[in-house]
Amino acid sequence: MNKDTLTMINNRTNEQYEFDILDATRGPSVVDISSFYKQTGMFTYDVGYTSTASCRSDITFIDGEKGELFYRGIPIEALATKHSFLETCYLLLNGHLPKRAELINFDLELRHRSFIDENLHRLIDAFPDSAHPMSILASGVSALSSFYYEHLNVADEQEYQDMARRIVAKIPTLAAFAHRKSLGIPFIYPDIDRSFTENFLYMLRAYPGGKMRRTVDGTGDIMPIEVEALDAIFTLHADHEQNASTTTVRNVASTGAHPYVAISAGISALWGRAHGGANESVIAQLEMIGDVNNVDKFIAKAKDPNDEFRLMGFGHRVYKNFDPRAKVLKQLQDQLKDELNLDSKLMEIAHKIEEIALNDEYFIKRNLYPNIDFYSGVILTALGIKRPMFTPIFVIGRSVGWVTQLMEFRNDKKSKIARPRQLYIGE
Ligand code: CMC
Numbered sequence: 001m002n003k004d005t006l007t008m009i010n011n012r013t014n015e016q017y018e019f020d021i022l023d024a025t026r027g028p029s030v031v032d033i034s035s036f037y038k039q040t041g042m043f044t045y046d047v048g049y050t051s052t053a054s055c056r057s058d059i060t061f062i063d064g065e066k067g068e069l070f071y072r073g074i075p076i077e078a079l080a081t082k083h084s085f086l087e088t089c090y091l092l093l094n095g096h097l098p099k100r101a102e103l104i105n106f107d108l109e110l111r112h113r114s115f116i117d118e119n120l121h122r123l124i125d126a127f128p129d130s131a132h133p134m135s136i137l138a139s140g141v142s143a144l145s146s147f148y149y150e151h152l153n154v155a156d157e158q159e160y161q162d163m164a165r166r167i168v169a170k171i172p173t174l175a176a177f178a179h180r181k182s183l184g185i186p187f188i189y190p191d192i193d194r195s196f197t198e199n200f201l202y203m204l205r206a207y208p209g210g211k212m213r214r215t216v217d218g219t220g221d222i223m224p225i226e227v228e229a230l231d232a233i234f235t236l237h238a239d240h241e242q243n244a245s246t247t248t249v250r251n252v253a254s255t256g257a258h259p260y261v262a263i264s265a266g267i268s269a270l271w272g273r274a275h276g277g278a279n280e281s282v283i284a285q286l287e288m289i290g291d292v293n294n295v296d297k298f299i300a301k302a303k304d305p306n307d308e309f310r311l312m313g314f315g316h317r318v319y320k321n322f323d324p325r326a327k328v329l330k331q332l333q334d335q336l337k338d339e340l341n342l343d344s345k346l347m348e349i350a351h352k353i354e355e356i357a358l359n360d361e362y363f364i365k366r367n368l369y370p371n372i373d374f375y376s377g378v379i380l381t382a383l384g385i386k387r388p389m390f391t392p393i394f395v396i397g398r399s400v401g402w403v404t405q406l407m408e409f410r411n412d413k414k415s416k417i418a419r420p421r422q423l424y425i426g427e
Pocket residue numbers: 048240243273274275276278302303309310311312313314315316317318366368371372373
């Protein structure tokens with residue numbers, strides 16, 4: 001028997017089938033079942049793709065058992081604490097960290113591409129003030145396909161690279177506009193003298209004319225520590241292999257649809273509270289719990305099989321250990337506690353939940369640990385960011401991951417239209 005194959009026996013017919021085992025450079029090997037239907041006349045059944053690898057990828061690796069995450073082979077802890085988000089973007093898009101000159105050019109290019117067409121302002125302006133920023137953002141990114149349709153030759157590598165940089169550069173502006181629209185206040189144009197992350201905070205906070213609101217340190221300008229914290233948050237969200245929104249982006253792109261609408265579909269997929277929308281729900285839940293004395297009651301609700309209540313910010317499909325991104329954020333929370341007026345009441349409730357859950361049989365048995373969303377909200381609140389903007393901030397970080405995965409999909413000769421089958425149980 002060839003050791004690099006998996007043999008399967010159909011116990012109904014005694015027929016035997018063999019499938020190739022493909023080795024990963026890290027992580028579990030995979031069984032190539034692309035000939036499964038041809039060989040067996042049957043489909044495989046895997047709801048939620050819990051055991052299915054949908055593509056080959058060399059971008060991001062997660063070791064869910066150990067709680068480790070790497071972008072292009074570099075541990076997330078090193079990227080979030082020693083490198084900027086722009087360096088991380090460059091790394092994801094190009095496969096290596098930038099040299100000094102490369103970073104300067106990349107930074108300059110993104111600054112210049114951060115503006116959006118005036119007609120797009122008008123489109124955003126047409127939304128009701130009550131619109132959720134995620135709805136405006138998904139629509140705005142989808143609309144980019146109209147503004148840049150003429151400019152995109154999907155067969156051209158350079159055009160694709162331009163598309164990628166355009167997405168990363170314009171999404172913060174669209175997100176900031178969406179925020180200001182939801183508050184009914186005038187839009188603030190990007191300031192190209194400010195760095196990527198500082199500029200985003202500026203577009204959220206500035207008064208018309210560019211004057212800044214007073215900050216915690218009383219200077220009236222954006223504090224470097226705020227920029228560092230948000231920059232680390234962007235880096236921690238930058239990519240996460242084949243999650244629901246990335247898979248959506250790849251699936252939409254697989255039909256040959258325009259890249260901007262594929263990214264817009266990813267934004268919509270991210271919005272759900274089981275995915276990126278959890279960060280907004282965590283703070284809502286902490287506020288609902290209201291007091292450390294109520295934590296036990298809510299833990300009991302989360303454990304009750306007849307209650308749909310779940311602890312938001314807990315659990316993950318892949319991590320069966322502490323989410324490494326959550327570890328970095330927890331440290332960041334502690335560092336920022338005194339300098340940024342972190343909400344001590346919410347932190348107290350969060351710590352109590354964490355302490356109980358990490359020692360509770362229900363959570364231990366199911367490997368339920370805090371995830372990235374459990375810690376991001378408290379920091380974002382301290383940065384003066386409103387709750388509906390939490391998921392758009394996830395989008396800003398993840399946009400580079402989506403475009404990188406999109407380009408990998410496009411360059412993979414084995415890519416096909418995504419078209420799963422079903423187990424038909426109807427008439
Ligand atoms: N609170 C209470 N019980 C939970 C939770 C939770 N947060 N998460 C999972 N469980 C239980 C679930 O009830 C089930 O129990 P049982 O085996 O008795 O039926 C078991 O754990 C397995 O859960 P599952 O839903 O089958 O697991 P999944 O891998 O399909 O779902 C998840 C993963 C993230 C959707 C889920 O853990 C969840 O809903 N968490 C809360 C939402 C959240 O924080 N999402 C953010 C994820 S991290 C950001 C991102 O990358 O998107």
